[in-house]
Amino acid sequence: MALTWDIVTVESNIETGVCTDLHWTAIDFVTVEGVTKVGRMYGCETVTSDPSAEGFIAFADVTKENCIAWVKAALGSEAVSGIETEIANQLSEFTNPTLNTTNPWDSGEE
16 A cells, blocks of 8 residues: 555634644555554644635635645655655564564563
8 A cells, every 4th residue: 555644633723714733644554464564653733824814724625635735844845755754664664574572581482
């Protein structure tokens, strides 16, 4: 599967319809020996918007695509790239492990 950005929650000011905080997730999957493993990152970005500005989009008209674009703009291209690289690294660790995550005494050998 390809990496997907999604919006979990949009916080907004009820009176003004201004979106204030966007909770996001970036996620990708890989199947290893029949088991689906998940690479994921989550965050929250604060966005600012002026209701009197040209192009303002009120809460009722905001789309998921608008929010994803706002999150990526708030993060900046370098951070977006870093997040996507980290998720790819997580998936790589599932398919080509470099870390042992067991205890020596749990190896099953007696």
